[in-house]
Amino acid sequence: MAPSDRTLLIVAAGRGTRAGGGLPKQYRPLGGRPIVARSIQAFDGLVDDVVLVIHPDDKALAEAACPGVRMVHGAQTRSGSVRAGLAAVTTDTVLIHDAARPLVPRHVIEGVIAALAHGPAAAPALPVTDALWRGATTVEGTQDRSGLWRAQTPQGFHTQPLRAAHAAFEGDAADDVEVARAHGLPVVITPGSDDNLKITTPGDFDRAERHMRERTTMDFRVGNGFDVHRFGDGDHVMLCGVRVPHGRGLQGHSDADVGLHTITDAVYGALAEGDIGTHFPPSDPQWKGAESGQFLRHAVDLAASRGFAIANVDCTLICEMPKIGPHAAAMRGRVADLMGLEVDRVSVKATTTERLGFAGRGEGIACQATVALVSK
Ligand SMILES: Nc1ccn([C@@H]2O[C@H](COP(=O)(O)OP(=O)(O)OP(=O)(O)O)[C@@H](O)[C@H]2O)c(=O)n1
Numbered sequence: 001m002a003p004s005d006r007t008l009l010i011v012a013a014g015r016g017t018r019a020g021g022g023l024p025k026q027y028r029p030l031g032g033r034p035i036v037a038r039s040i041q042a043f044d045g046l047v048d049d050v051v052l053v054i055h056p057d058d059k060a061l062a063e064a065a066c067p068g069v070r071m072v073h074g075a076q077t078r079s080g081s082v083r084a085g086l087a088a089v090t091t092d093t094v095l096i097h098d099a100a101r102p103l104v105p106r107h108v109i110e111g112v113i114a115a116l117a118h119g120p121a122a123a124p125a126l127p128v129t130d131a132l133w134r135g136a137t138t139v140e141g142t143q144d145r146s147g148l149w150r151a152q153t154p155q156g157f158h159t160q161p162l163r164a165a166h167a168a169f170e171g172d173a174a175d176d177v178e179v180a181r182a183h184g185l186p187v188v189i190t191p192g193s194d195d196n197l198k199i200t201t202p203g204d205f206d207r208a209e210r211h212m213r214e215r216t217t218m219d220f221r222v223g224n225g226f227d228v229h230r231f232g233d234g235d236h237v238m239l240c241g242v243r244v245p246h247g248r249g250l251q252g253h254s255d256a257d258v259g260l261h262t263i264t265d266a267v268y269g270a271l272a273e274g275d276i277g278t279h280f281p282p283s284d285p286q287w288k289g290a291e292s293g294q295f296l297r298h299a300v301d302l303a304a305s306r307g308f309a310i311a312n313v314d315c316t317l318i319c320e321m322p323k324i325g326p327h328a329a330a331m332r333g334r335v336a337d338l339m340g341l342e343v344d345r346v347s348v349k350a351t352t353t354e355r356l357g358f359a360g361r362g363e364g365i366a367c368q369a370t371v372a373l374v375s376k
């Protein structure tokens with residue numbers, strides 16, 4: 001699902017008194033990263049803008065945890081913090097999310113976004129499944145649980161109606177759904193998830209770490225790519241984003257960079273997202289002579305929007321000529337740049353086919369590549 005004029009408003013101005021532990025809970029680490037950074041990361045590729053609402057005392061902590069993110073100061077209540085954040089929102093829709101819910105699954109966010117296409121407000125929730133009692137130390141009564149829901153975030157809204165609702169609301173509210181409803185806005189319930197736990201008490205940190213570990217071990221992908229381009233007239237070839245002088249050129253609709261095409265296909269393969277022709281059809285004149293780096297960047301962005309980072313790339317060019325060795329370092333650097341990777345995660349190597357076959361006869365260049373993706 002592509003972003004379209006949508007802001008993520010993260011409320012992180014609370015003190016986390018129930019969580020204890022000194023450092024406000026949203027800045028404590030989860031899987032080695034601050035909780036608030038993970039909450040923002042969960043929305044990668046799904047929003048166009050991010051506004052982080054912080055407590056004035058937490059400026060240094062927030063800047064260290066979320067460098068480059070736009071920040072505003074919050075208020076004493078959650079509703080007040082949301083109002084402060086809304087003043088900085090410039091998009092048509094807004095997703096308001098607790099910094100304390102770092103494990104929100106993508107399908108929960110996508111459910112809210114999809115519902116906003118049909119109405120002004122939507123929020124995820126889970127039906128109450130346990131029996132409900134009233135009482136203090138002994139049970140004094142039971143409560144019918146039918147029609148009761150456990151509210152979660154992100155809560156999504158069309159920005160203007162929500163602003164109006166907040167302007168008209170007096171006092172504090174548990175969440176923005178309460179504010180919106182008080183102003184007459186209908187709110188659609190979308191599917192929540194048990195994984196979307198709100199870190200509230202000390203025991204929640206261990207619970208969240210366990211969830212993190214389960215996710216990390218589960219989400220690992222491998223993709224492979226293979227491509228061939230035929231030699232034609234020309235005085236150079238583009239290989240892995242580098243111009244290599246040669247007595248012949250490679251034929252193709254774009255710049256015919258067989259290396260970048262192969263790596264791009266490997267990323268799409270790992271995502272089960274078809275191949276380069278699916279996303280950039282050769283029948284489309286706009287890709288004539290196109291620089292192939294943009295295809296690779298699209299595939300990497302798509303991986304990020306699915307919650308994956310690239311772990312490494314291994315690419316083998318198959319040809320007799322030109323010689324790849326003198327250019328391999330430049331190729332690794334260019335591929336690393338395009339994919340946002342450290343160079344030591346990119347391998348570019350070459351082999352001949354001992355003068356056998358089309359590559360051996362110098363009719364073209366083949367390439368194969370493997371790419372590994374890990375969940376972020
Ligand atoms: N004045 C406030 C209060 C809460 N929040 C944010 O709203 C979210 C949900 O609140 P909660 O989990 O209750 O956090 P705290 O208020 O920090 O917790 P506590 O009540 O234990 O102090 C959190 O991300 C919190 O930082 C906020 O931005 N401004």
Ligand SMILES: C[C@](O)(CO)[C@H](O)COP(=O)(O)O
Nearest residue numbers: 098150151152153174175198
């Ligand atoms: C908004 C919220 O996350 C919905 O469940 C929740 O109400 C905020 O936290 P609090 O513990 O109620 O302050």
